Amino acid sequence: MTKQVLTLRVNGEEHSLAVSPNETLLEVLREDLELTGVKEGCGEGACGTCTVLMDGVPRRACLTLALEAAGQEVITVEGLARAGELTPLQRSFVDGHAIQCGFCTPGMLIAGTHLLQNNPRPTETEVRKALAGHVCRCTGYAKIVKATLAAAEES
Ligand code: FES
Ligand code: FES
Known part of the structure; x- marks a missing residue:
């Protein structure tokens, strides 16, 4: 071709x-x-x-x-990071133990970044909706949702 x-x-x-x-x-x-x-x-x-x-x-x-x-x-x-500084969402994932094997993490962070850019104060339901279709085989999702909400609160 x-x-x-x-x-x-x-x-x-x-x-x-x-x-x-x-x-x-x-x-x-x-x-x-x-x-x-x-x-x-x-x-x-x-x-x-x-x-x-x-x-x-x-x-x-x-x-x-x-x-x-x-x-x-x-x-x-x-x-996502700027000048070696993790974004609040990335930092929250690390601090909130929202990463285990890390395979789903890039997609979760991109989806979460998009959500927080467009809806800086999402509800838990809105976070879960934004992350729907992102499969995680390790965490059970709870820590990912919590870390996303914590990042929203922080910023
Ligand atoms: S590798 Fe693209 S959605 Fe799974
Ligand atoms: S942390 Fe392993 S798939 Fe999500």
């Missing part, structure tokens, strides 16, 4: 890459840009661990063609 040149803006940096029309954003982020914080779980849109922000909106990178991201601002979990 003929490759096309894609200019991709990720975490504030611009990259020029040759990609096949059928390559996913997930493949390009992990394999070409080595942003391995973006995880591949199910590969079919069901687990949420590959979630990134595209122009501020959560998207499943496994279901997104890389070419669809042309001209959009992509934020991965690597792009």
Whole structure:
């Protein structure tokens, strides 16, 4: 398949890459840009661990063609911290023991970041709704929800 040149803006940096029309954003982020914080779980849109922000909106990178991201601002979990400082949500996940194996954490943090940007004082129900579709096999979700609410309270 003929490759096309894609200019991709990720975490504030611009990259020029040759990609096949059928390559996913997930493949390009992990394999070409080595942003391995973006995880591949199910590969079919069901687990949420590959979630990134595209122009501020959560998207499943496994279901997104890389070419669809042309001209959009992509934020991965690597792009959340600023100058080495964790965001309040990231800090709250650490302090609140909301991470066990960590495989779901990148997607949870992206979804939680989107929620708090748009609804700084969510209820527990709103947090659970925002995180629906993000599968965690370790924590039972309670600590993730609590950490998200704690981050909202803190900020
Ligand atoms: S890897 Fe994309 S939703 Fe599971
Ligand atoms: S912490 Fe292991 S899957 Fe969520």
